Amino acid sequence: METSLSKVNLIYFSATGNTKKIVKAIGRNLEWKRTVEHNLADEESDLFQHKIERDSLSIIGVPVYRGRVPLLVAEKLQKLQSDGSLAVPVVVYGNRHFDDALLELNDMVTGCGFKVMAAAAFIGEHSYSSEENPIAHQRPDKEDMEQCRSFAREIKIKIQESTSYKMLHRSRLPGNYPFKEHPAIPLLSPETLVDDCILCGICGEVCPADAITVSAEVLTKKEECIWCCACVKRCPTQARVFKNEWIDNFVEMLTTHCQARKEPACFF
Numbered sequence: 136m137e138t139s140l141s142k143v144n145l146i147y148f149s150a151t152g153n154t155k156k157i158v159k160a161i162g163r164n165l166e167w168k169r170t171v172e173h174n175l176a177d178e179e180s181d182l183f184q185h186k187i188e189r190d191s192l193s194i195i196g197v198p199v200y201r202g203r204v205p206l207l208v209a210e211k212l213q214k215l216q217s218d219g220s221l222a223v224p225v226v227v228y229g230n231r232h233f234d235d236a237l238l239e240l241n242d243m244v245t246g247c248g249f250k251v252m253a254a255a256a257f258i259g260e261h262s263y264s265s266e267e268n269p270i271a272h273q274r275p276d277k278e279d280m281e282q283c284r285s286f287a288r289e290i291k292i293k294i295q296e297s298t299s300y301k302m303l304h305r306s307r308l309p310g311n312y313p314f315k316e317h318p319a320i321p322l323l324s325p326e327t328l329v330d331d332c333i334l335c336g337i338c339g340e341v342c343p344a345d346a347i348t349v350s351a352e353v354l355t356k357k358e359e360c361i362w363c364c365a366c367v368k369r370c371p372t373q374a375r376v377f378k379n380e381w382i383d384n385f386v387e388m389l390t391t392h393c394q395a396r397k398e399p400a401c402f403f
């Protein structure tokens with residue numbers, strides 16, 4: 136690719152893998168010589184140690200939680216520093232809505248010193264989707280991947296056509312400021328069915344909030360749990376379950392009202 140940009144950063148948080156898939160698909164289709172992946176859940180990441188290179192483009196992806204950027208992710212994002220390098224904020228939501236999340240991510244990214252050239256909202260399987268209650272089940276799918284390709288193509292054209300990079304103005308993004316409040320939620324977390332648990336430790340490894348410790352039994356710190364369901368989705372014996380009245384009612388609402396397929400939205 137003929138451009139003065141030396142590098143693409145793929146920066147994401149992705150508890151159940153959808154955001155990662157989308158960000159990587161956009162990155163792949165940019166076909167840059169040098170592409171570096173950074174997982175925001177990785178505490179050791181050198182991402183926070185120095186400013187992002189000025190001649191780089193960062194695709195920054197986060198999932199939508201309750202119409203916002205998840206609090207845990209917001210804390211991490213605030214530590215990023217840029218000197219005016221280009222960024223593309225991307226949110227991934229579970230076919231309900233992304234509400235204020237893209238506008239919020241845009242504001243965070245500009246607050247860190249990035250210049251936003253484009254943004255997008257994609258759809259991924261809902262964290263509470265299951266075979267019995269499918270919500271955006273198995274998305275992103277082939278069509279979503281195709282949309283990642285055309286989004287990347289448009290970014291590429293924009294970069295190749297101009298050296299001054301016309302920026303995306305926040306007024307083009309859906310969402311309202313002040314952002315919707317983070318609602319108060321009950322102190323709940325997935326539980327372990329002791330008879331089915333083989334103490335393999337995978338739930339502890341995949342938990343992005345470090346809420347689970349596995350030794351002679353599985354211990355979950357409810358106050359740390361972000362309800363992401365990574366432990367539920369990755370448990371090899373289906374021993375982790377998130378079933379309670381609150382979640383069951385919520386899943387019923389999603390299953391009833393969020394079946395109509397939503398499509399990705401891209402902004403330039």
Ligand SMILES: Cc1cc2nc3c(=O)[nH]c(=O)nc-3n(C[C@H](O)[C@H](O)[C@H](O)COP(=O)(O)O)c2cc1C
Nearest residue numbers: 150151152153154198201202229231232259261262
């Ligand atoms: C606590 C929580 C809140 C969520 N809130 C929303 C929401 O407001 N709108 C929506 O459409 N999806 C919502 N989702 C679904 C996720 O955005 C969706 O599953 C996304 O694909 C997860 O991305 P990941 O696989 O990268 O973690 C929520 C999921 C969780 C765990």
